[in-house]
Amino acid sequence: MSVSPDDSRLEHALGRVRRGDVSAFEYVVQRFEQPLRAWLASQAMPGVDVDEVAQRAFVAAYGRLHEYTPGTNFSAWLFTIARYQLRTETTRLRRVADYHTRYAPDLLQRELERRADQPPEVVLARLDHLRECLKSLGSHLRQFITWRYEEEISLEEMAARSGRSVAAVKKQLFLVRKKLQECICQREAAAEGGV
């Protein structure tokens, strides 16, 4: 087994945290925040505040660091904690009386739960594929993604900016997402085939 410089730095930071240097934990959060948030985002049911769960996972990991065996797989250990945090939040949400009517169709929930054990690596690879697929989108299609996910503007405003109807904007969003989904699938298939 080889140890990468990143792994050494991580273990060094964890060692400092164990000796009481709280500030060293900042490196740990920086290193894992995006993978953890991405993985949680793909696993969480509608209504779950992903950043909140991610923060709770980090805080729990910090509080239980004495249970982690130095030199083993910290990433796997952290994601296991996050999985439990997500389950707790999901259970809490389910107990909200009108959750089903407000948020999620039951079958979507079940399908997401079926995928709950997707390894983080799969989700992170998908995120990388998505970034590449976004680059390959034409500028006018990319524009809708920017409006929707970066600027977070309303459908009405997208319609006004693009000179289309709201219904046309909705259809466009659906098609762009479908195109991205197909692109990701192609890239995943290519990666599996070793191309």
Added chain:
Amino acid sequence: MTIDRFQQLWTDYLEGELGEAELAELRQLLENAPQLAEAAADSYQLHRLLGIAACDDPAVSDTFVQATMNRLPAGSSQFTGAVMQRLGTAQASRTRRLTRWLTVSAAALTLGIVSLALVLRNGGEPAGNQPIAQPAAPDAQATARLVAASHASFFGELAPPLQSILETRREYVLTEGLVELEFPSGASVIIESPAVFRVISDISLALDTGRCSVHAPEGAEGFRVETPVTRVVDRGTRFTVSVAETNETEVQVIEGVADVYRSDDDAPTAQAAPANLDQQPPDVRLTEREAYRFTAFEDGALAPVQYTPAAYRRSLPDRIIRYEAATAAGGGIQKLKSVTVQRGGREIQYPVEQLIPVELTWFKSADAVDRAGHLLGGEKLPENMAELLSDHLLTTGVINPGGSKTPLTTDPVMGADAGTPGFAVRFRQPVVNRPGPDLILMEVQTFSNPLDGDAFHVSPLKFAPGRKSHTIRRYDLTMNSPEALRLAPFSLYRYSQPIASLEQLHTATHVRANAGPRFHLLAVGIDLSDLGFAEGEQVEGLFFQDAEDDIHRVDPVFIAGFPEP
């Protein structure tokens, strides 16, 4: 047909525009065609990942990291203690296993345990590698707390949360504002920026540069402030210590007695206080109203200086200290519960029901359409928008008013055609001017806006001799304050025209958009004395204008007066 309908419903679902009937229809569709559930889950996961990919912004990551760090348990010593306890258990267990196959004498075993204990006391490292020698308690973690902060900024990090335990022997660089530390003995220290300091133990603070005011009440005698050239030991007193960049140290005793010991070697004084300091005669004993300067130069100059009692700070400035609010189901705060303010040096917590609400009586925007809109609210707006600043919901407000670079010097005009840009509020009952803040203004802010809050002018509704406008450029709770809490999601309402009156705010066409989840709630207290009102004078209303110092405008969501203390 089913697929087309699924596309429509699913897109509406992701956009949050699905009504109850349509949600039931979507549920039915998914039950009838289970393969659609898989497509829905694929699409949903992609939708969430797009949200992550769209936020590939280092600022977003930094915010997340800092927010997480702020949530770590304040008492790192407790954490270290738990680790050490576990290490101890593990080591003991290992020792027990060893005894099964090693024949050793009881004395040797005892020696081993003592050695192990020594190693553990030193954090598992050989004692010779310990960076700091502390004669009294080598690894003791101090429990000094940060109990108050005013406009405090630390170099390269957010201010620690109030009531958090500061890390022992860690260097804190206070670049702006003031902080107050409280030590377990009861000693309290107010540190003024710029300053570099470290908590050394439960009875000592190292001040490498800057100024601090110390109060050691009865029972806290012996508290020390260590500087690069002196140790100032309290003998029951109030005193100030100022350390210049040249290490020159000035000590002023306001009350009681303080002993000053000069450092006699090159070692940093803060790290090597002799255990028998109390038995040694001081180099100088200072009593009330005495002040001395100690220099680091080889001539060893020690000289009396002018006594300046004004340098001693008994408390932090009056300000909004914190607020409490109920959290929404999806996370983020939503409804105000109480406000804690320091007025006239006294900390007071007001439940929101005791605050004096306001009514919006005038609103005029700038001449151009504001793309961020003028109203904050939920999915529906109330009929009377004049209440948006007084309801207890922090996700409702009247934002982006007009303004002026120059503050008002005459009465604002509130007529339909030639009104003054800005907004006016009337208190439900007059607010009486008392020492310290008399009202609170809270605004929503995100990290792409000014971190200190959006500057604004506040003016009397009626000018009179002595009355004036006052400009707020820095809030008491800023984006750098751990007490500025994250807000629940809300909606923005944008108009297609500039707003020239309160009536237009109600009647003009507007469209709704969801705001992002990264807004925080800042707060500032306003002292009516700053507007020229006399102590005890009653104020019925005020006029607010954006200061137009940048492209960002003030975004108030709550304004209220404080009742008489």
